[in-house]
Amino acid sequence: MQIEELFDLTSWIEKQIVDKQVQKTYTDLHNILSHNALPNTSKQSFETQKEVLIKLLQGVQLSLLSTGQLEVLTEIGIAPLVGDEGVSLLEELLFRNVLDIATTVTKVGSNIDVISSSTEWSRVTRAQLQRIINVDEVRDQDDEAILRVHFQKEAHLSNVTEFKEWGKNWYEIGRGIAMAHGAAPEDLKVIGASKGSVILTLATSYAIAKTASFIILEALKVIEKVYDIRKTAEEVKQLKLNNQAAAAALERAAEEEKDIGKATILNKVIEQLELNQADDGERINTLEKSVKQLVNFIEKGGEVDFLVQDEAEANLEEEDAAANTREELRIIFKEVRQIERKLNLISFKE
Numbered sequence: 001m002q003i004e005e006l007f008d009l010t011s012w013i014e015k016q017i018v019d020k021q022v023q024k025t026y027t028d029l030h031n032i033l034s035h036n037a038l039p040n041t042s043k044q045s046f047e048t049q050k051e052v053l054i055k056l057l058q059g060v061q062l063s064l065l066s067t068g069q070l071e072v073l074t075e076i077g078i079a080p081l082v083g084d085e086g087v088s089l090l091e092e093l094l095f096r097n098v099l100d101i102a103t104t105v106t107k108v109g110s111n112i113d114v115i116s117s118s119t120e121w122s123r124v125t126r127a128q129l130q131r132i133i134n135v136d137e138v139r140d141q142d143d144e145a146i147l148r149v150h151f152q153k154e155a156h157l158s159n160v161t162e163f164k165e166w167g168k169n170w171y172e173i174g175r176g177i178a179m180a181h182g183a184a185p186e187d188l189k190v191i192g193a194s195k196g197s198v199i200l201t202l203a204t205s206y207a208i209a210k211t212a213s214f215i216i217l218e219a220l221k222v223i224e225k226v227y228d229i230r231k232t233a234e235e236v237k238q239l240k241l242n243n244q245a246a247a248a249a250l251e252r253a254a255e256e257e258k259d260i261g262k263a264t265i266l267n268k269v270i271e272q273l274e275l276n277q278a279d280d281g282e283r284i285n286t287l288e289k290s291v292k293q294l295v296n297f298i299e300k301g302g303e304v305d306f307l308v309q310d311e312a313e314a315n316l317e318e319e320d321a322a323a324n325t326r327e328e329l330r331i332i333f334k335e336v337r338q339i340e341r342k343l344n345l346i347s348f349k350e
Helices: 003-018 022-037 047-058 067-075 083-096 101-132 160-180 206-238 244-272 277-299 320-344
Strands: 144-151 189-194 198-205 303-307
Touching: 003 022, 003 067, 003 101, 022 047, 022 101, 047 083, 067 144, 067 303, 083 101, 144 206, 160 198, 160 206, 160 277, 198 206, 206 244, 206 277, 206 303, 206 320, 244 277, 303 320
Parallel strands: none
Antiparallel strands: 144 198, 144 303, 189 198
């Protein structure tokens, strides 16, 4: 993770957790639960406090974070306590322990301790980072989306030959999507890179980012189907029966499913962007190459993060269309992460 990315995470924690008073709202619920756990006391309703907390947790914008930032947020304990996962955890806690208030009080108190220690870690980390980086130089997103391309697994970079090959592929990916929007490949700007699993940071318009995210989402859906077919083929092979023809047929079906999926994705994007072969033949041809390369990148384990500007920081005078595009991008990328998590659980390997 880049230092600027870590600094941005501390800013997110300050705005989404501290400023929204998540710990205080949790504490308000905890106080009533603690009262109700005392013997020989009249019980108080905590429905209002519960609903306020649920609404607050649902409003925490995890979609503003990159994969690396989410990993850190999980490591320090906050991620499971906010968003939809946090709401589910809270509701399950209150429902399962309805007759054991003391246990509920203890577990809710533990959640508050996690939030407290995590926000303190963020405060200290932010103060330390401010001593070693120039905060004024941390990139302003302006009206651009940030894409972080993760070269990992079979889509890794370990030498200059692979660098050249993936560089060529990403040129085709960027060129195809940009041209489909009437833009140039240069409208995807390289603004940073880091090592580890190599990460290339790009900046582009929200419209281009939305199309890229849509292709990735549809590609993941196709890959999910392909994995299911190939998993079945592997299971057939493991039976060690005279059924190699069946296994081979399943492998062919997987490849056919992938080819059909690529064509379907291309047609959906053409329809979304209102392109036609007569007037936009070259743009469609480059877009086709882009779709194929992006599906290949995702299938090999590469990932792309989309960082979208917080609406509170957006230009309030901008057109509603820009805000709508950002919201659509958030929704698409939320589904992308859900499918990525599911695929990461699949232990089957070709």
